Amino acid sequence: MGPSLSIAGLEVRDPRGRVLLSVPALDVPSGALVGVEGPSGAGKSTLLFALAGLVAARGHVRWGAQDILALGSERRAAFRRETIGMIFQDFLLFEELSAADNAALSALFHPRKARAGLRARARENLTRLGLSGTGARNVTSFSGGERQRVAIARAMASNAPVLLADEPTASLDRAAADRLIDDLVTFVRRTGTTLIAVSHDPRLIARMDRVLRITDGTVSGDTTPNTAEGAQ
């Protein structure tokens, strides 16, 4: 069981002091699938980065008992290493490495004794995401959908209980996006991972347990469109 999320008084400002995001209170239980939608520049990605402790912010972002904003930057990194996986719109893979090496990237900076386990899990993740047998291939030859699967395998290699996704389907065509949504949702449901996905993609949003709408830096909507799937 992963940690639940509890936000209190979160506020992110730009260097000139303008408020980019303000979330007085928000709770997400462990294992929930949360979509974040809203117009461009409203603060969706800022929320995601604040949850990962990657931006300077005020207030509290508690994952379980741990307030990530109370940690220094190295302890935040260590926390992400264990708890949070991230994927991005354009995958951010190392084109020169194989799929398996990309998926097991974090093994490079984990202690030696943890590396074999990480590599095994990365391979396992690739298989689960339908990429069995392609691990040795260079990712340059991969389609967008395959790349995003490698990115998911990478994010989840350390068994992180939380996955933060920033527009995971925006670089894919419709068919590829649909297949990815299926695989992603199946993967996180099966592993009990908490997913928080920023997306413009209505098909992705439609598969979430709960949808937050962000406008002008505040949470302007909080709905649950898909209770049926969440109850499965």
Added chain:
Amino acid sequence: MRLLVLLAMLATPVCALAQSHSSHDHHSHVSQHGDLRAVHAWTRATTGNTALVFMELENTGTDRLMITGAQGPRGAPAELVGFTLQNGQARLQPVDRMPLNAGHALRLEPNGLALQITGLDAALVQGEAFDLELQTDHGTLPVHVEIGAPDATGHSHAGHSH
């Protein structure tokens, strides 16, 4: 002003000449024992344990003298060495005995013949001096050695005629 005059006097060869005439055996620039005369002995300041001593030797007598070695300060051993160039590397080769014919002079100078003191137990400080015993087949000659700069190429009074 008096200091300046004194300095000027010290700097003139005449003054140095006058000094050399005033004393013989224990003068700081000239040592004489029997027929052997040693002039302008000097070495370079060093913190290492070896030093090369240079001087001008003159056999004023009628017999051939043989220089066999020397003894440095506080019993430090010393030997005659000759400069040679081997494969582009400067080397010092021991010279057991060095004859000095009657009426002849011998210059111990950089890149030539020298007395090498080994096993120095204290630094040689520029401006100070020490005594060295030059050993010959006619007895030993105490020589007063001035310590020059670490990169000195000659005695501070070299060129003066004593």
Added chain:
Amino acid sequence: MMAVWNALPALWQDIVVMLLLLAPSVVLGGVVLRGFAPWPLVRAILWRFRGASVLFVALIAISVGMGIGLLAQERGLRQGTAQAADKFDLVIAAPGSEITVMMASVFLQPSDMALLDGVTYNEIANAPNVAVAAPLAFGDSYGAAPVIGTTAAFASYLAEGHITGRMWATSSEALAGTLVPLDIGDSFTPAHGHGDGADAGAHGGAQLTITGRLAPTGTPWDRAILVPVETVWEVHGLANGHAPERGAQIGPPFDPAYFPGTPAVVVRSDALWANYALRSDFTRDRETMAFFPGAVLAQLYQVLGNIREIMSLLVLVTQMLVTAAVLLGLFILSRLFRRQIALLRALGAPARFVFAVVWSFGAALLLAGAVLGLGTGIGAASVLSRVVSARTDIVITAPLGWAELHFLAGFISVTLILSLVPAVMVLRQPVVPSLRS
């Protein structure tokens, strides 16, 4: 401490210095990389920027190679010139410039010199412990070959007894140095002077025959034709060193009354100490000057030593500049992979890991450049040696010495420390803007 150091053999001292110079690199590498395996990423980055990487490695290799080549060459030149002076224990000449006399006698670059008379020569030749006292007579040439008058004893000594054919027996016979384009049995007429100014007709009557060839010496003498000193005197219309009734004699003893003079006498004594006695004896104001060419060279090397230091400094500064340029290039490159760097941070990579990746990238280029530079340096030194040897006839070999290795080790340590700077700069870049597409 100093005593322990001085007691170490030179080889050990060199090794210890080498290790000390490399120690910062090893410590730094250990501290930066401990617990990480950044190599797959470093390889990936190297491969992505392979064009720039190759260029950077080449720049470093060339600058390191030039530095090493120059340093090795300088030492090779020193050893080669010293080797050339090896046979010239003591040279006695009329008072003047020791360097002029040395250039004339050892390196066969004659200029006008005052002459020593026959009395002085005899005094030198008859001094105790003198094994060889060879007069030298310069001034003539045949093509590119200087024609040098001397004695048979000196010619044998120079070739260490290895003469193909036979020694000259008359004043119309000559020995060729190993590089002289004349064969045994060939005849030639020496010209007065050297090069373009040589007067081929001046010695029209003299026809000399090569009777032997000297073994290689690796010195400018390899290009010389050796003739009896009498020959040089005769072709100049002078007395030949012997009384008329003994006119056919070749070699010492010479009669002072018929001795036209020699610019220099090369002396070899049978004991080391005798050299010093002879030097003292023949150092006379206004009469003779005696010196060890080796000592003159040593003094020159001392002066050149300062130049060498300046040269080393310049080489070092050049290399630092190249390195700085390369490191700046690395920093600019690192802007291109800032998204991957940001990704690593997002995945929770410790700052030190990101730092290790960027530093290792630079270190890989620097080490590759340094190693290649070593090879380039060896190549450059051997090319330079060949060029200088061809121009001077002084055989120069410039193998790598400890000085160059120390230089390289110091270069590696300093630049590896310097490449911490771009790594720090990369780390200071904000993460989030790089993650946003």
